[in-house]
Amino acid sequence: MLLSRFQALVLLCAAVPVSAQTIVLKAARLFDGKADKLQSPGLVVVTGQRIESVGTGSELPANAQVIDLGDATLLPGFMDAHTHLGYPGGGDGPTFLIRMLQQTVAERTLASSVSARLTLQAGFTTVRDLGGMDFINVGLREGINKGHIEGPRMQTTAYSIGSTGGHCDPTNGTRFGVLQPELSPPAIANGPDAIRAAVRWNHKYGADVIKVCATGGVLSLVDDVDSPQLTQEELNALVDQSHTMKLRAAAHAHGAEGAKRAIRAGIDSIEHGSFMDDEALRLMIQKGTFYVPTLMALEGVKPSLAAGRLDPHIAKKARLAIDAIDATARKAISMGVRIAFGTDAAVYPHGMNAGEFRLLVAHGMKPIAALRAATSVDAELLGLSDRLGTLQAGKIADIIAVPGDPLQDIRVTERVMFVMKEGKIYRNTK
Ligand SMILES: [Zn+2]
Structure with missing residues (x-):
């Protein structure tokens, strides 16, 4: 084997x-x-x-x-199936991008080591890190494994895979040329072959899980939150290539159509899923797809939204997602979709991961089922049950x-x- x-x-x-x-x-x-x-x-x-x-x-x-x-x-x-330990806590779109550009990789890495420690101290001994920049997440994993710093055991992607101008494109919303090519990694890909190459590139540079942006997202500047951003063929190629390389694949998907394409392709988990309809949820049950609602993510956006700190386009998308996720999460829980525990740590301050328990219970999950989600269910999603x-x-x-x-x-x-x-x-x- x-x-x-x-x-x-x-x-x-x-x-x-x-x-x-x-x-x-x-x-x-x-x-x-x-x-x-x-x-x-x-x-x-x-x-x-x-x-x-x-x-x-x-x-x-x-x-x-x-x-x-x-x-x-x-x-x-506890396990958290959706973190971004390489990003500073409290993401609010444009301000976040500016901070990222002002700080050296070394400074951000040192800050991330503090986030890793906070996460472990909060009881999270394993995380699945779904996307970062400059390979900070890969370096963190190695530093933790070698005992240089304290932190949770990490499974991590290197760069999230997505289409040009999509939610995972780091230069989304910036002037052409100014951030090229440093922030346009091969993970930004178009067409099935390029997507396969992006999976291989991630694996080559240390990823042990693959993350893809199947639809738009909240904290990106120019895309819609729910539009599909990859074709069925691209997602089929991504999942096939990941599974061929014995890597699991997670799809960021707010919109129903993009989520369904990812589920049909055989993705292992849907992240966020704000606008998923009944057909998407039924398809997940049929295929055994895990749902990671990351309720803490929108909870983390609320303070910036209330304070008027968000770009108007991002604020509009945040309101749409906040309005939709409550009903979707409730329905998924009541229908018996396999709910895994993940929080999108970095969108809220690191170390507050356990807030997701309270939100899952508020959305109809039994407390014991929420505890299972963060332990045995996440272990299954991460392939660590043995x-x-x-x-x-x-x-x-x-x-x-x-x-x-x-x-x-x-x-x-x-x-x-x-x-x-x-x-x-x-x-x-x-
Ligand atoms: Zn995320």
Whole structure:
């Protein structure tokens, strides 16, 4: 079996234990990532980087370090299937582009390392990073894997793939020539062959997931938010090329038609999906496509919208998407579309990822289903179910704790008190 770069790295890390020390984690409750209810009390035994056992059945090893978190709930490390750790937090369109152009790559990379740390401290031990510039996200992943900086385990794309003038074109809205060619990477492509080349180019330069802009978006200057931006043939080529290279593919899609083209092509997840109609949602159920509504994204745009800081065209698109997403997310949840947890971190300040739990529950999701979305469901979307996403013997020890009972108050997920990644403790504020 051929392994992706990411899989190989995870296996490599897993083969070298941090230490053979055994840690026993105790708390009043435990969510295993899959079940319909919590276990009580919660107990996990960790040796090195792996979970040794879960539950109170087995005898506790002698000489183990015991950490009793008290009235708290142990959970698998949260995952966020849609971040942009390479971008500063709080995107507001043109201002964002100007900031990007004023700062050196080194300055932005250092700022991103702070964002990565904030994300890990918030309990997110794995993220899927869907688009950035200057390969900062690829560098972050490597820096985290090598232990240079603290951050979540990352799957990342290099540059998002999209059409000329589309949502993912970094020079969208700028004068011809001024930002060329530095900001016109091969990821901006037209026609099936060029799209295939863009997938290969991403892979060559370190991507372990592919992101495509199938429709317009909110924070881009010249496109409509819902128009399709790639043809069916282009999306077919993108998914086929990605899957051939054992890479999963995610589609940014607000509009229904662009989303349907991506779903028909076999895309693994639809991101945002604001204007998806019943046909799109039914198609997702039929094909098993994951839906990542990223409700935090529009939540993140609201302050800039209210303060009048958005370009008028962007403000109009934001209002349209905000009006549509509520009903779409509710319907998708009630119809049983597979909802994965992702937030579009960077559109709101990094580290506030857990706000998505509250929004998913407000849109009709049961709290336990929202917890599953950020653990076992995301693990499935990211292709990591065999080693992450649940608390089970043999899995990698990514374990967090929140105070109290998240089923009684989902907002305790915003106050993560304990973070362990691969057996190493990064936070314990009990
Ligand atoms: Zn995004």
